[in-house]
Structures are given as structure tokens and as C-alpha cells.
Amino acid sequence: MTISEFExxxxxxxxxxxxxxxxxxxxxxxxxxxxxxxxxxxxELFESRAHPRDPAQRLESGLAKAVYVKKDQLWKIYWSRADMKWARYDPHPTVRQFSDFIELVVEDVHGCFFG
Structure with a gap:
């Protein structure tokens, strides 16, 4: 099921x-x-860079991810580890509002999203 049109x-x-x-x-x-x-x-929030050998190509790497759980009405938060796998953001694994997710990413208190 997808996110509602309003959300x-x-x-x-x-x-x-x-x-x-x-x-x-x-x-x-x-x-x-x-x-x-x-x-x-x-x-998913991601960073896009020019490929070092071919600037016409783009390389993407994940920054942050939020997954909506409709039955619980909350967002689960993940960050991309150095091995490019998503890991739960343990300092604050869920938020109720999407804007709270954005706020956590901007603050990046633990340096997980932007390093």
C-alpha cells in the first residue's frame, strides 16, 4: 500500500x-x-555525484530513509551505513510526523546522515 495522497x-x-x-x-x-x-x-534522500571517470554518469548514495507504517501511523527512520546497507536510526527509530524526520536529518546530531 502506498502513502495516502494527502500525506x-x-x-x-x-x-x-x-x-x-x-x-x-x-x-x-x-x-x-x-x-x-x-x-x-x-x-529516500540521496546524494548524487558525478562519476570520477565519466562525468556524464551519476553515482547515488543514500543519506536517509523513512518508511511509513500505516497501522501504527508512524515513520521508521533509517540511515545508510558505509557498506551502503540501511540501518535503523537507533537514537530515534520512529517519528509520528514526516516533518520530524526532516528535522532529525537536518540536525544530524550523531553524524549519521551527512557524516
């Missing part, structure tokens, strides 16, 4: 505000950028 709009609005604040300057985005994708009940 999807709320997520998109929060994500667009996040990108306005966190994306690199326009002239740097060819080398490094930040984006997001929404798939099913999952929202």
Missing part, C-alpha cells in the same frame, strides 16, 4: 523545503547534488 503532498512540501535549504549552489550541482525519491511507503 504524499505533505511529504513533498517538506522535502522541497529541505532541498531549498540543503542543496549545493546551482553551479556545483553537476558535481554534487541532493535529491529524493518516493516509492510505495518509502521516502
Amino acid at each position: 504524499l503532498k505533505r511529504c513533498t512540501r517538506a522535502l522541497d523545503q529541505f532541498l531549498l535549504a540543503k542543496r549545493p549552489l546551482a553551479h556545483l550541482r553537476q558535481q554534487l547534488d541532493i535529491g529524493y525519491r518516493i516509492s510505495g511507503q518509502s521516502v
Whole structure:
């Protein structure tokens, strides 16, 4: 089951505000950028870089992920480890509001999302 249309709009609005604040300057985005994708009940923030040998290709690495659990009405939070596998964000594994997820990523108190 996917995220409801209402929740999807709320997520998109929060994500667009996040990108306005966190994306690199326009002239740097060819080398490094930040984006997001929404798939099913999952929202993933990722970093996109130019491939070192072929700048026309892009390499993506995950930054943060939130998965909506409808029956519990909460978001589970994950971060991408160095081995590129998603791990539960133990300092704060769940939040009730998507905006709280964005706030945790921005604050990045434990250096899990942006290092």
C-alpha cells in the first residue's frame, strides 16, 4: 500500500523545503547534488555525484530513509551505513510526523546522515 495522497503532498512540501535549504549552489550541482525519491511507503534522500571517470554518469548514495507504517501511523527512520546497507536510526527509530524526520536529518546530531 502506498502513502495516502494527502500525506504524499505533505511529504513533498517538506522535502522541497529541505532541498531549498540543503542543496549545493546551482553551479556545483553537476558535481554534487541532493535529491529524493518516493516509492510505495518509502521516502529516500540521496546524494548524487558525478562519476570520477565519466562525468556524464551519476553515482547515488543514500543519506536517509523513512518508511511509513500505516497501522501504527508512524515513520521508521533509517540511515545508510558505509557498506551502503540501511540501518535503523537507533537514537530515534520512529517519528509520528514526516516533518520530524526532516528535522532529525537536518540536525544530524550523531553524524549519521551527512557524516
